[in-house]
């Protein structure tokens with residue numbers, strides 16, 4: 155069995171009528187059971203990668219594999235593939251299909267052929283997990299963008315895919331809903347779901363991800379454990395995405411600190427400062 159759940163080998167993709175390719179020679183491997191973040195500038199190809207990974211777009215060249223099984227576009231294979239891979243679109247308007255919130259969440263579950271009682275129980279649980287109970291019967295067109303995003307995430311997570319692809323999941327969410335989402339994501343990661351999140355929020359990536367993939371102009375330019383990737387990016391002269399705030403603060407202080415791994419959360423950062431503060435420093 156492969157240690158990698160999803161693999162792209164030398165994949166090219168150009169949208170119909172586009173002048174330039176969106177993906178060119180993209181190769182990557184996604185580690186199983188890890189929390190991976192995908193970063194890169196606007197237009198570098200993150201959402202296109204997701205469309206291909208979910209079998210919604212067909213590469214012009216190259217191979218895409220899930221657990222060593224190549225993606226083919228016959229109906230039977232596509233159906234099996236989509237049962238294993240769940241995609242939350244960047245734009246929730248593209249995702250939602252049913253008239254109400256509860257109907258939308260039940261849509262995918264019904265398609266899985268589950269008995270009615272099981273669908274009903276899962277819908278109730280999902281509405282509770284995503285704080286959507288009061289909106290259950292609301293028409294989708296009456297929801298705010300952040301509420302629509304939450305419904306689209308809830309609908310895909312209810313299906314419990316083996317690989318969950320989330321395109322900018324925290325866009326439009328307020329801080330409370332962002333925290334709730336992270337709790338849900340951590341819970342399913344602990345159950346063994348492999349997660350891939352495309353985001354521009356580097357502070358989130360630094361604290362959340364086990365593994366990071368970096369794209370530029372349709373290709374992968376860096377991959378690895380989170381700290382190692384940010385260390386590499388920092389040394390690339392043309393890299394313009396910026397760096398996480400904790401990484402920046404630690405890199406300024408670390409020359410004066412013992413050689414310990416960089417802190418990945420505010421709590422770790424504060425505890426290091428307290429532990430290693432010079433005994434001659436005045437108390438605040």
Ligand SMILES: Nc1ncnc2c1ncn2[C@@H]1O[C@H](COP(=O)(O)OP(=O)(O)OP(=O)(O)O)[C@@H](O)[C@H]1O
Pocket residue numbers: 169170171172175176194195196197198199200201202203244
């Ligand atoms: N439907 C489309 N038709 C033509 N070109 C497209 C289409 N969708 C995307 N593109 C082009 O493909 C390239 C990759 O776009 P993609 O949406 O994958 O980037 P992204 O990394 O997800 O960007 P963002 O960070 O803005 O979400 C861009 O140059 C974009 O202009």
Ligand SMILES: [Mg+2]
Pocket residue numbers: 200201202244321
């Ligand atoms: Mg995108």
